[in-house]
Amino acid sequence: MTTANTHWVLTLVCKDQPGIVHAISGAIVAANGNITESSQFTSDDTGRFFMRLQIESAVPREHFVNQILPVAERYGMTWELDEVGRRMKTLVLVSKSAHCLNDMLFRQRAGQLPVELPVVFGNHPDLQSLAEFYGVPFEVHPITGEADKLAFENMLRDYIKTAGIELIVLARYMQILSEEFCKEFEGKIINIHHSFLPGFKGANPYAQAHARGVKLIGATAHFVTADLDEGPIIEQNVVRVEHSDSKKRLVSIGQDVESKTLTQAVRWFAERRVLLDGERTIIFS
Known part of the structure; x- marks a missing residue:
C-alpha cells in the first residue's frame, strides 16, 4: 500500500558555516523527500544562517526527524518541522x-x-x-x-x-x-x-x-x-x-x-x- 505524500515545512537557524545546505539536503534525500520550495539567508550582522524549506515526502514524520536530528546536532541548529497548511x-x-x-x-x-x-x-x-x-x-x-x-x-x-x-x-x-x-x-x-x-x-x-x-x-x-x-x-x-x-x-x-x-x-x-x-x-x- 502506497503512503500518501505529506508536504512539510522545515525551518532552521544556526551559526553560518560551510556545508549546511549540503548536509540538510542529504538528510532530506535520505528521507525520500523532494524540496518544492527553498529560501535561505545569512545575516552579516549576527553571523547566523536562516533557512526555510517545503518538502514533499511519503515517509512518516518520525523517519523524517531521525534523518534531520544528526545534522541539527552537528551544526547546533534550532529547527522546527511542521505540516504545510496546518492551522x-x-x-x-x-x-x-x-x-x-x-x-x-x-x-x-x-x-x-x-x-x-x-x-x-x-x-x-x-x-x-x-x-x-x-x-x-x-x-x-x-x-x-x-x-x-x-x-x-x-x-x-x-x-x-x-x-x-x-x-x-x-x-x-x-x-x-x-x-x-x-x-x-x-x-x-x-x-x-x-x-x-x-x-x-x-x-x-x-x-x-x-x-x-x-x-x-x-x-x-x-x-x-x-x-x-x-x-x-x-x-x-x-x-x-x-x-x-x-x-x-x-x-x-x-x-x-x-x-x-x-x-x-x-x-x-x-x-x-x-x-x-x-x-x-x-x-x-
Missing part, C-alpha cells in the same frame, strides 16, 4: 475596535488564513456578536486595575498551556501586557500599531494626523516585547492620503491598512515564514 492554534485579544478581528475571522473562515481560533478574549463585550457570527466563542474579562490584569494574565497562562496556543494576536487590544508576560511569550505575541510621521500618541491618532495634514498613514505589525511598541517588525504598509480627506475618511483608510498589515503578519507567522534575528525579523515571503 496554527491562535488566541486573539480585543477591546472595542472591530476591523482587525473582522478581517481575521473572515479570512480564516474563507480558508485564506491558516489559523484555528478557539476563542476570542475581550476586556469589553462590544465584539461578542461579531465573534459569535463567525462561530467563535467570546469571553469577556473586564480589566479595571492591576489586580484584574494580574488575574487575567494568570488565567491566560493556564489557557495557553491547556489549549496548546501557539500564537497570541493583539487585534487592537488596548491594554498593556506586563513585562513578565511579554518576556515569557516573547516571539509569540503579535501586535498592530498605527504608524505615522510624526508618531502620534494617545486615544485619537487619526484626528491628530488630520490636524497636522499628514500625507502618509500606515500600520506596523510587530512582536510584543517588554519595551512598548519597540518589538521586531514583521510587516508595514503605508497609504497616501490627501488634504481633502476628512477625519472620518482617515479613520477608514487607517483601519483598512491596519487590518491588512496584521493579517499578513499572522499569515506569515502561521506559515513558518518569520524567523527572529535578534531585534529584527527574517521574512521568507
